Amino acid sequence: MAKRITNRADDYSQWYLDVIKEAKLADHSPVRGCMVIRPNGFSIWEKMKAALDTMFKETGHENAYFPLFIPKSFLSREAQHVEGFAKECAVITHSRLKSVDNGVEVDPESKLEEELIVRPTSETIIWDAYRGWIQSYRDLPILINQWANVVRWEMRTRLFLRTMEFLWQEGHTAHATEQEAVEETLQMLEVYRTFAEEYMAMPVITGVKTESERFAGAVDTYCIEALMQDGKALQAGTSHFLGQNFAKAFDVKFQDRDGEHKYVWASSWGVSTRLIGGLIMTHSDDNGLVLPPKLAPVQVVVVPIYKNDEEKLAVAEYAAELITRLKHSGISVKYDDRENYKPGWKFAEHEAQGVPVRVAIGPRDVQNGNLEVARRDTLEKNIRPMEGAAESIAELLETIQNEMLQRARQRMNEATRITDSYHDFKRTIEDGGFIYAHWDGTADTETLIKEETKATIRCIPLDDFAEPGHCMVTGKPSARRVLFARSY
Numbered sequence: 001m002a003k004r005i006t007n008r009a010d011d012y013s014q015w016y017l018d019v020i021k022e023a024k025l026a027d028h029s030p031v032r033g034c035m036v037i038r039p040n041g042f043s044i045w046e047k048m049k050a051a052l053d054t055m056f057k058e059t060g061h062e063n064a065y066f067p068l069f070i071p072k073s074f075l076s077r078e079a080q081h082v083e084g085f086a087k088e089c090a091v092i093t094h095s096r097l098k099s100v101d102n103g104v105e106v107d108p109e110s111k112l113e114e115e116l117i118v119r120p121t122s123e124t125i126i127w128d129a130y131r132g133w134i135q136s137y138r139d140l141p142i143l144i145n146q147w148a149n150v151v152r153w154e155m156r157t158r159l160f161l162r163t164m165e166f167l168w169q170e171g172h173t174a175h176a177t178e179q180e181a182v183e184e185t186l187q188m189l190e191v192y193r194t195f196a197e198e199y200m201a202m203p204v205i206t207g208v209k210t211e212s213e214r215f216a217g218a219v220d221t222y223c224i225e226a227l228m229q230d231g232k233a234l235q236a237g238t239s240h241f242l243g244q245n246f247a248k249a250f251d252v253k254f255q256d257r258d259g260e261h262k263y264v265w266a267s268s269w270g271v272s273t274r275l276i277g278g279l280i281m282t283h284s285d286d287n288g289l290v291l292p293p294k295l296a297p298v299q300v301v302v303v304p305i306y307k308n309d310e311e312k313l314a315v316a317e318y319a320a321e322l323i324t325r326l327k328h329s330g331i332s333v334k335y336d337d338r339e340n341y342k343p344g345w346k347f348a349e350h351e352a353q354g355v356p357v358r359v360a361i362g363p364r365d366v367q368n369g370n371l372e373v374a375r376r377d378t379l380e381k382n383i384r385p386m387e388g389a390a391e392s393i394a395e396l397l398e399t400i401q402n403e404m405l406q407r408a409r410q411r412m413n414e415a416t417r418i419t420d421s422y423h424d425f426k427r428t429i430e431d432g433g434f435i436y437a438h439w440d441g442t443a444d445t446e447t448l449i450k451e452e453t454k455a456t457i458r459c460i461p462l463d464d465f466a467e468p469g470h471c472m473v474t475g476k477p478s479a480r481r482v483l484f485a486r487s488y
Contacts, residue, residue: 004018004021004022005018005019005022005286005287005288005352006018007286008229008230008285008286012229012230015286016158016277016280016281017159019280019284019288019289019352020041020159020160020280022288022289022352022353023040023041023288023289023352023353023354024038024039024040024041024353025037025038025040025041025044025159025160025276025280025289026038026041026159026160028159031164032157032164033153033154033157033163033164033165034163034164034165035159035160035163035165037167037273040297040353041160041276043297044276044279044291044295044296044297045167045273045276046297047294047295047296047297048195048199048275048276048295049147049169051195051199051294051295052169052191052195052271053145053147053169055191055194055195056145056169056171056191059143059187059188059191060143061143061144061145061171061173062143062144062145063144063145063146063147064144064145064146065146065147065148066122066125066126066129066146066148067119067125068118068119068148068149069092069116069117069118069119070116070117070118070119070122070124070125071114071116071117072091072114072115072116072117073114074117074124074125074128075089075117075124077124077249077250078123078124078217078245078246078249080216080217080245081123081124081216081217081245081246081249082216083216084215084216084217085120085121085152085216087153088120088152088153088154089117089118089120089152089153090117090118090151090153090164091115091116091117091118092112092115092116092117092118093111093112093115094106094107094108094110094111094112095107095110095112096110118151119148119150119151120150120151120152121150121170121268121270122146122148122150122170122172123172123217123242123246123268124246124249124250126144126146126172127172127246127247127249127250127252127266128250130142130172130174130250130252130264131250131251131252134174134252134253134254134264135254135255136254136255137176137254137255137256137257139254140174140175140176140254140264141173141174141175141176141180141184142172142173142174143171143173143184144171144172144173145169145170145171145172146169146170146171146172147167147168147169148167148168148169148170149165149166149167149168150165150166150168150170151164151165152164152166158277158488159277160273160274160276160277160280161234161274161277161488162274162488163273166272166273166274167272167273168270168271168272168273169270169271169272170268170269170270171188171267171268171269171270172266172267172268173266173267173268174247174252174264174265174266175264175265175266175267176254176256176262176264176265177265178243178265180265181241181242181243181265181266181267182241182267184267185220185222185239185240185241185267185269186222186239188239188267188269189206189222189223189224189237189239189269190206192204192224192236192237192239192269192271193206193224195271196224196226196236196237196275197405198294198405199292199294199295200275200278200279200282200292200295201282201283201292201294201401201402201404201405201408202226202236202278202279202282202283202405202408203226203227203405203408203409203412204224204225204226204236205224205225205226205434205458205459205461205463205483206222206223206224206225206459206461206462206463207222207223207225207458207459207460207461207462207463207482207483208220208221208222208223208459208460208462209221209222209223209238209457209459209460210443210446210457210460210482211443212443212446212447213456213457214240215238215240215268217242217245217246218240218241218242218243218245218268219240219241219242219243219245220240220241221238221239221240221241222238222239222240222241222459222462223235223236223237223238223239223458223459224236224237224238225434225458225459225483225485226278226282226412227411227412227415227416227433227434227485228278228281228282228488229281229282229411230281230432231415231431231432231433231485231486232432232485232486232487232488233434233458233485233486233487233488234274234277234278234281234487234488235458235487235488236271236274236275236278237269237270237271237275238269238270239267239268239269240267240268240269241266241267242265242266242267242268243265243266244263244264244265244266245266246266247263247264247265247266248263252264277488279291279292279295282408283377283404283408284354287351287352287379288351288352288353288354289352289353289354290354290376290377290404291354291355291356291376292356292400292401292404292405293356293357293397293398293400293401294401296332296354296355296356297332298332298333298334298355299331299332299333299355299356299357299397300326300331300332300333300334300355300356300357300358300359300393300397301333301334301335301336301346301350301355301357301358301359302319302322302323302333302334302335302336302358302359302360302361303336303343303346303347303350303358303359303360303361304316304319304335304336304337304343304361304362305343305360305361305362305363306362306363307363311362311363314363314366315361315362315363315365315366316337318361318365318366318386319335319361320335321386322359322361322371322386322389322390323335325389325390326390326393328390329390329391329393329394331390331393331394331397334355336350343360347360347374350376351376351379354376355376356375356376356377356397356400357373357374357375357376357393357396357397357400358373358374358376358381359371359372359373359374359393360372360374369385369386369387370383370384370385370386371383371384371385371386371389373393373396375396375400376400377400377403377404378403412434415431415432415433415434416433416434416435416436417433417434417435417436418435418436418437418481419435419436419437419472420437420438420469420470420472421472422472422473425437425453425455425472425484426452426453429453429454429455429484429485429486432485432486433485434458434483434484434485435455435483435484435485436461436481436482436483436484437472437481437482437484438469438470438471438472438478438480438481438482439457439471439472439473439478439481439482440471440473440474440476440477440478441478441479442474445471445473445474448473449473449484453486454486455484455485455486456484456485456486456487457482457483457484458483458484458485458487459482459483460480460482460483461481461482461483466479466480467480467481468480469481
C-alpha cells in the first residue's frame with residue numbers, strides 16, 4: 001500500500017483528514033456538514049458507548065428516549081437557552097411534499113401551525129416531560145440518560161470534531177436540593193475524566209467555564225479539556241449545573257417532606273462523537289490511526305504467510321489454536337486470510353486502521369513454535385513463543401494502554417507553561433499548548449485576549465493553581481490562574 005497520509009509536520013489538518021480516510025472511519029455526506037460514519041468509525045463509537053453506558057448505570061442512571069422534534073415555543077421559555085441556540089437551529093415549517101412535473105416541491109398547504117425545531121439539545125422537551133413525572137420528593141431524584149443524534153447548524157465543519165449532525169449522549173437529572181444537583185454535576189465530570197484517561201488514554205484537565213463560555217441556560221458549566229498533538233485544546237466533555245432555570249421555565253415543582261412546593265434542581269451532561277476526533281489527534285501518527293486497546297474494535301489481527309496450500313493449511317491450524325486462546329482471554333481478534341492481498345499490503349492496512357497488535361505467522365513460525373508480534377503504537381516487533389502467547393499478548397495490550405496514556409500525559413506536560421507576562425503569553429501561545437496565567441475575571445479582558453491572540457480561557461481549573469496574583473493584562477488582583485489555549 002503506497003503511503004497516502006500527509007505528514008503531521010507538513011499539514012496537520014490534511015493529515016487528520018487523511019487518517020480518517022485511510023482508516024475508513026467516515027466520509028463526507030451529500031448534505032453539507034454531515035458525515036457518513038463507516039463501520040470502522042462506528043465500531044469505535046460502539047466501544048465508547050458501551051463503556052460509558054456501563055459507567056452511567058453504575059452511578060444509578062437509566063436510559064430513555066425523547067422526541068427528535070421540539071415545538072418552537074419550548075425554546076423561548078428559557079431566555080439564555082434560546083439565545084445560545086437560536087442561530088444553530090434547523091426549523092421544520094411544512095409537513096409534506098407534492099409531486100410536480102420535474103419532481104417534488106413543498107406543499108404550501110401543509111404549513112405547520114407551530115414550527116418544529118430539530119433538537120440541538122433536549123433540555124426543553126425533557127423538562128416538559130418531567131413536569132408530568134414529578135409531584136413529590138418521593139419522585140426524586142430522576143437520573144436519565146439519552147443516546148441520540150442532534151443537529152446544530154454549523155457553518156464551518158470538520159469530520160467528527162464539528163458536524164451539523166452528530167451522535168452523543170445527554171444526561172438530564174432532577175433533584176430535590178441544590179447540593180444534590182451540584183454533586184451530580186461533579187460526579188459526571190469525574191466519570192468523563194475517568195473515561196478519557198482510562199479508556200481513551202487521553203489525559204485531561206477538569207475545570208469550570210467562564211461566564212461567557214458556559215452552556216446556554218446553565219448556572220455553571222464544568223468541562224474536561226484535552227491537548228492535541230498540534231498544541232490545540234479540545235473540549236472533550238461538559239457537565240452543567242442548571243440550577244432551577246429549566247424547572248422554573250417549565251413549572252416543574254415538587255412537594256417536599258414539609259408539604260411545601262418547591263422548584264427542582266437540575267443537571268445535564270454530554271459527550272459526543274467528537275471524542276473520536278480527539279482520539280485520532282491524541283495518538284495517531286504519520287502511518288495512520290493508533291487506537292488504545294480498550295477502544296479498538298479489533299485488538300489483535302493475525303496475518304498468515306504462506307506460499308502453497310500445504311503451508312496455508314499448517315499456518316491456519318496453528319493460528320486457530322492461538323485465536324481460540326485469545327478469545328478465551330476476552331481479546332477481540334481477526335484472522336486476515338483474504339486471498340489476492342500480499343501480507344505487506346495487509347500489514348499496512350491494519351497499521352493505518354490502528355489495530356493495536358499484529359501477529360504474523362509463517363511456516364517457519366509453525367516449525368519453531370513461535371509468533372512474530374508487532375505493536376502498533378511504537379511499531380516495535382519481536383518473536384515470542386506460542387506457549388503462553390495469549391497471556392503475553394494480554395499483558396502487551398495492557399502495557400500499550402498504559403504507555404499510550406503516559407506518552408500523551410508527558411506530551412501535555414511538556415506543552416504546558418506558566419507565565420505572568422502578557423508579552424511572554426503572546427509570544428508563547430504561538431507555539432501552542434496550555435498556558436496558566438492570571439486573569440482579572442472580567443469579560444472585557446477575556447475578549448481582548450481572544451481578539452489579540454486567538455486564545456481562549458479553556459477553564460478555571462479544579463486543581464492546585466489557586467494562588468493569588470495579578471492579571472497579566474490589566475495588573476488587577478487575581479485569585480488564581482486560569483487555563484488558556486487556542487482550540488478546536
